[in-house]
Amino acid sequence: MKRFLLLLLVLLLGWVVYERENLWAFPDIISAYTAKEYCSCRYVMNNDAEYCRGYVKQWLPTSQFTDDPASKTITVSGMGRSNRAQWLSERQGCRLQP
Amino acid sequence: MCKGLPLFLLLICFTVQAEQWPGEQWPTGTTITDTGALDNYAFPPRDDATRQGIRTDALLIIRDGQILYERYAGPTTEQTPHLTWSISKSLMATVLGVAYGEGLFKLEDPAAKFYPPLAKYPEIKIADLLHWASGIDWQEDYEYAPLRSSVVAMLYTRGHHDMAAFTANHDSYAAPGQAFRYSSGDSNLLAAALKTIVGSQRYADYPWTALFEPLGIRHAVWETDASGTFVASSYAYLTARDLARVGLLMARDGRWNDRQLLPKDWVAFNLEPFAGYKAHQDEAVPGGHWWLNRPADGAASPWPDAPPDTFAALGHWGQALYVIPSEKLVIVRYGDDRDGSYRHNELLKHVLKAVRP
Numbered sequence: 001m002k003r004f005l006l007l008l009l010v011l012l013l014g015w016v017v018y019e020r021e022n023l024w025a026f027p028d029i030i031s032a033y034t035a036k037e038y039c040s041c042r043y044v045m046n047n048d049a050e051y052c053r054g055y056v057k058q059w060l061p062t063s064q065f066t067d068d069p070a071s072k073t074i075t076v077s078g079m080g081r082s083n084r085a086q087w088l089s090e091r092q093g094c095r096l097q098p
Numbered sequence: 099m100c101k102g103l104p105l106f107l108l109l110i111c112f113t114v115q116a117e118q119w120p121g122e123q124w125p126t127g128t129t130i131t132d133t134g135a136l137d138n139y140a141f142p143p144r145d146d147a148t149r150q151g152i153r154t155d156a157l158l159i160i161r162d163g164q165i166l167y168e169r170y171a172g173p174t175t176e177q178t179p180h181l182t183w184s185i186s187k188s189l190m191a192t193v194l195g196v197a198y199g200e201g202l203f204k205l206e207d208p209a210a211k212f213y214p215p216l217a218k219y220p221e222i223k224i225a226d227l228l229h230w231a232s233g234i235d236w237q238e239d240y241e242y243a244p245l246r247s248s249v250v251a252m253l254y255t256r257g258h259h260d261m262a263a264f265t266a267n268h269d270s271y272a273a274p275g276q277a278f279r280y281s282s283g284d285s286n287l288l289a290a291a292l293k294t295i296v297g298s299q300r301y302a303d304y305p306w307t308a309l310f311e312p313l314g315i316r317h318a319v320w321e322t323d324a325s326g327t328f329v330a331s332s333y334a335y336l337t338a339r340d341l342a343r344v345g346l347l348m349a350r351d352g353r354w355n356d357r358q359l360l361p362k363d364w365v366a367f368n369l370e371p372f373a374g375y376k377a378h379q380d381e382a383v384p385g386g387h388w389w390l391n392r393p394a395d396g397a398a399s400p401w402p403d404a405p406p407d408t409f410a411a412l413g414h415w416g417q418a419l420y421v422i423p424s425e426k427l428v429i430v431r432y433g434d435d436r437d438g439s440y441r442h443n444e445l446l447k448h449v450l451k452a453v454r455p
Contacts, residue, residue: 022245025255029244032254044319044335045180047173054146055434083254091306093321093335096258 027079030060032096035076035085038065039094043072043087073097118163119355120314120346124339127164136448140431141171149436154416155180156338156432159449161425163346166453168338172434179317179335180432183413186320187285189305190330191228191368191387192344194292195352195360196308202295205367212291215266222274224291227284228386229372233272234265236281249282253332260325262290278375278384282331285387289330302326305334312359313347315340332414338430341419345428348388348409349421369409381442382410403447416440427453 016023034056041052049067062078072087072094084097118125140154155174159167174180182189197203203212205225209232210216212224222232237248244250248268251257257264265283272279293301300307305328310318318340321333328334336344347353348368352360368386375384377397382389391401391408399406404422411419416433420442429449433440 019245021256022251025251026245028255029250032258033250036254040181040321040333040335044321045173045178047178051146051173054149091319093319093333095321095324096254098324 028081028083030058030062030078031076031081032083032085033058034062034065034078035074035083036094036096038067038076039072039074039085039087042067042074044093120163120339120343122314124160124342125164127161127166130159130166130452133167133452136167136452137169139444139448141169144171146172149434150439151435151437152416152440153434153436154431155434156430158338158342158430159453160342160346160428161453163426170338174338174432176337176339177317179319179337179340181413181417182334182336182341182411182432183332183415183417184282184285185341185411185413185417185419186330186332186334187282188388188411188419189309189334189344190285190288190292190328192347192360193305193309194228194288194295195364195368197292197295197304198364199359199361200296203291209287209291212294213262213266213287215263216287219266219270219274224288225367225386226275227288227291228367229275229278229374230280230284230384230387231275231278231372231374232281232284232287233270233274233277234281234283235269235271236265236279236283238280238282249331252282252286253329258323260327261286261323261329261331262327263325276374278372278379280380280384285331286327286329288387289328293327309344309359310340312357313340313343313354315343338432341430342428344411345419345421345430349423349426349428351423382412385409401443401446403443404450408446410442412442418442418445420446422446425450425453 038052038056041047041055062076064077066075075084085094086097087094140157155172156170207224209222209224210220226232237246239247252261252264296304305320319335320328322328352365368388371392371394372384375394377395382400383392383394389410389412391399391404393399405424407424408422416435418431420429
């Protein structure tokens with residue numbers, strides 16, 4: 001049993017090393033996705049705020065969400081990371097910042 | 099309406115009737131009345147809380163250059179520039195077609211000629227990228243394998259600053275031009291190549307000057323990454339009526355009024371099935387950055403109830419621009435389908451039944 005657990009640990013570590021780039025980036029997905037797609041829903045497609053909150057909802061939770069209408073900037077936190085998207089212009093729409 | 103007119107007026111009358119084009123607005127034709135089955139299929143009661151089932155945002159049917167049917171749901175209206183997701187890929191192909199018509203590149207040109215970071219893949223041609231056959235080891239899964247998904251990493255994490263460079267940094271799995279593998283990365287490499295093809299001075303406005311303005315499209319949005327490259331894979335936004343203009347251009351072989359905007363051989367390339375495609379690799383048969391309803395590799399047509407000349411630009415969550423030249427039909431369908439229950443063939447079947455006398 002001990003040997004089996006040790007083997008499992010080694011395999012797990014190997015996988016973590018192999019996937020380190022993807023694993024490191026993974027926690028950013030939910031906040032970046034929410035910030036970017038909410039920004040475009042709200043300021044490119046011009047849908048109302050309540051609809052856009054439902055539109056970007058995913059199975060992973062977000063902890064903080066702010067939409068500053070003056071600068072059209074959306075900041076979202078989730079899984080320990082924070083991401084920001086901003087509306088730039090009529091033609092260019094929204095983009096993740098920085 | 100042409101009865102009792104002098105002969106020359108009759109001639110004018112026929113000429114006008116022969117070919118309708120949208121000006122600032124689309125002309126409205128005789129609207130179809132028996133749309134019960136179509137409405138039931140495309141617009142079932144909508145549930146924004148669970149987001150289950152078919153959730154059509156817009157359905158617009160154009161026949162012979164005139165509106166036959168138009169309906170919106172949810173928050174979408176005729177003024178909404180709706181996210182097209184991967185329809186953007188076919189739009190980029192159309193923008194490239196105009197540059198091709200200017201003689202600025204050839205299909206057989208190496209992509210690295212216009213995008214130097216691809217120098218490690220000197221064999222990849224522009225045509226290969228248009229066939230989604232670069233041989234670059236790309237993982238397209240969106241929601242089901244987010245850890246390994248190249249698309250999610252490109253749009254939201256490691257790749258979003260420079261999506262083409264992110265793509266070029268992938269390994270390869272096959273020789274270019276041989277095997278089909280649907281790749282948003284390939285589309286963004288095309289967007290990056292366009293920068294050199296038309297020059298950086300013209301690039302930022304090129305989709306508008308080359309395509310949108312000639313077609314009378316006034317409210318297109320095309321988001322860019324931080325390097326200024328258009329997100330050709332995913333982020334063009336158009337109203338349903340404006341997207342239908344691109345459909346009409348394609349239905350009429352690349353011609354807009356009197357102007358051959360896209361060379362005919364370019365459109366022919368778009369509509370030629372890619373020989374390296376294997377049956378059932380995707381939901382339709384890839385041509386040159388458009389989707390075709392053609393039998394391929396021993397398999398039947400993907401949409402058996404639609405004519406074989408049907409082709410489409412398709413995007414995530416049910417976005418579709420269908421073109422059926424033999425029926426003079428252009429259909430725009432926007433949606434927000436989250437569960438995959440929507441079927442292209444069903445929609446096309448209901449549309450064809452509703453419009454046929």
